[in-house]
Amino acid sequence: MGHKRRNAGPRHYRPLGVLLGAIAGGVVFGGAVATAKDGLAADGQALVEERCSACHQKEADGSLHRIDHVRKTPEGWTMTLFRMRQFHGVALSDEEQRTLVRHFADRQGLAPEESAPYRYVLERRPSVVEEPVNDGDLTVMCARCHSVARIGLQRRDADEWRRLVNFHLGQWPTIEYSAQGRDRKWWEIASTEIPQTLGGKFPFKTDAWTSWQAAPKPDLSGRWAVAGHRAGIGSYGGTATIAKADGGYRITYDLTDAAGKPLKGEGTSVVYTGYEWRGTGTLDGKPVREVLAASRDGGRLDGRWFLTRQDEVGGTLHAVRVGGNDSRILGASQSFLKAGTSARITLWGSGLDRGEVGFGPGVSAKILSRGPTSVTVEATATVDATPGARSLTVGKAKSDGFAVYTKLDSVRVEPDFTIARVGGNGGAVPPMTAQFEAVGYLNGPDGKPGTEDDVRVGPMPASWSVEPFNDAAAQMEDVKFAGTMGRNGLFSPTGAGPNPQRQFGTNNIGDLKVVGTVVDGSTTLTGTGRLISTVQRWNDPPIH
Incomplete structure (x- = not known):
């Protein structure tokens, strides 16, 4: 029970044509949705009656067996419909599947509070380490076979969870004989204790869902202030304009990076369950997808964008509506300032065209340019400015996450563990990269590095190298064969397939120590992390 599961970079590329087609026909990442002219495809309830009720019979209360007793995310319903098509031969066009996903997600989805703890898996965040479930x-x-998030993003009562257990045993009859199954009374536990536990922890009926069903769903059209961060590249910010289009929304981005380089983008989206934004488009000329969540009042969007074919490559995205009386700071072009130096810093947010700009005692700010969604200053820290965490202020708006430092106390490689995957080399699955940052820290009040009270300064310029993680990696020459580390901390794995130049002709996998080196004045600091470059992922569902 003490182990941790690692969710390291699930990917959207699927070599099986039928799987790719079914998933593409499920969750709509933008684009037009069914309209009245599409006939049956436009009517979700009619499709349920036509395609589903032959097997899922009506119960005494009029509900359909199994179907009407489950709540899931759009991705969860996509996986269910794929299984119906693949395993049970249900005849659905891609357009009909998209209609059903939206129908089910709107009627039987999750409330914002219910999906919030598990958004990392929906956003395809790499390098997430799940904590074990304590129930x-x-x-x-x-969770020995799939993520905790896959369980937490479903809602059923105890009887329906028991039916899911029965399905597992019917679909995978050797499950109770596999590792961590045969060492216990698997069926007895699975059929009695587990459904009751799941029904209590993830019940079908909740106050949160009842409240969200009754709540008015926000219109997300309007002008938005945007900010975010992409590991290895830096922060960015600007504005986005959202307009209604074809049953969903159209979005246009006008952003700049920390150096002032323009980042343009546009796309379309569908919003499920009243708040689940799924978008597709381009950003800086590259095809991307977006997974965002709108706040209950429709005043905020938070989530992640990622490259369509490389979902480990992406960045955070936070947005608030422009206008109104409130001022908000969403992000800054850099998160630190060294005592005795100056830097050009841009703050992004809403209502930033009014009020004094402040970085705390010992730091002055000369305004260079200013508007409602950004303010650029020349910030100067005195030599004796007190090091530590600071709050940024613009008028009444306040944001934490800024630091002043005299010298760094330590450097950490973030993430401290992740996975890359070989690929390409004539194969169907491309390689999966791994991105690292060298982050500077100050000791906290306890004066010790590596403790919870440390102050995060921010990503620092660094040089990068890899070493064998252990003796076995050294013997197998993993550093030579596994891949290369770029200047910005991006690890690129070597091609897939057996390598006749390696011992045993094995794949170009490797177990590596990642070393980030930061020069801070006359001091050189290093941090380390672990990278396992492993084989391709062949089965890649929307939720692992």
Whole structure:
């Protein structure tokens, strides 16, 4: 029960044509949705009656067996419909599947509070390490095969969870004989304790869902202030304009990076369940997808964008509406300032054209340019400016996450563990990269590095190298064969397939120590992390 599961970079590329087609026909990442002229495809309930009710019979209360007793995310419903098509031969066009996903997600989705703890898997965030579930045997019984998030993004009562257990045993009859199954009374636990635990932890009926069903759903059209960060590249910000289009929305981005380089983008989206934004488009000329969540009042969007074919490559995205009386700071072009130096810093947000700009004692700010969604200053820290965490202020707006430092106390490589995957080399699956940052820290009040009270300064310019993680990696010459580390901390794995130049003709996998070196004045600091470059992922569902 003490182990942690690692979710390292699931990918959207699927070599199986039928799987790719089914998933593409499921969750709509933007684009037009069914309209009245599409006939049956436009009517979700009619499709349910036509395509589903033959097997899922009506119960005494009029509900359909199984279907009407489950709540899921759009991705969860996509996986269900794929299984119906693939395993049970249900005849659905891609357009009909898209209609059903939207129908089910709107009627039987998750409330914002219910999906919030597990958004990392929907946003395809790489390098997430899940904590074990502390309820009975759930970690061993359920999360040894898939993520905790896959369980947490469903809602059922105990009886329906029991039916899911029965399905698991019918679909994978050897499950109770596999590792961590045969060492316990698997069926007894799975059929009695587990459904009750899941029904209590993730019940079908909740106050949160009842409240969200009754709540008015926000119109997200309008002008938005935007900010975010892409690891290895830096921060960015600007504005986005959202307009209604074809049953969804159209969005246009006008952003700049930390150096002032323009980043243009545009795309379309569909919003499920009243808040689940799924978009597709381009950013800086590259095809991207977006997974965002709108706040209950429709005043904020938060989530992540990523490259369509490389979902480990992407960045955070935070947005608030422009206008109104409130001022908000969403982000800054850099998160630190060294005592005795000056830097040009841009703050992004809403209502930033009024009020004094402040970085705390010992730091002055000369305004260079200013508007409602950004303010650029020349910030200067005195030599004796007190080091530590600071709050940025613009008028009444306040944001934490800024630091002043005299010298760094330590450097950490972030993430401290992640996975890359070989690929390409004539194969169907491209390689999966891994991105690292060298982040400077100050010791906290306890005066010790590596403790919870440390102050995060921010990503620093660094030089990068890799070493064997252990003796076995050295013996197999993993550094030579596994891949290369770029100047900005991006690891690129070597091509897939057996390599006759390696011992045993094995793949170009490797177990590596990642070393980030930062020069801070006359001091050189290093941080380390671990990277396992492994084989391709062949089965890649929307939720692992």
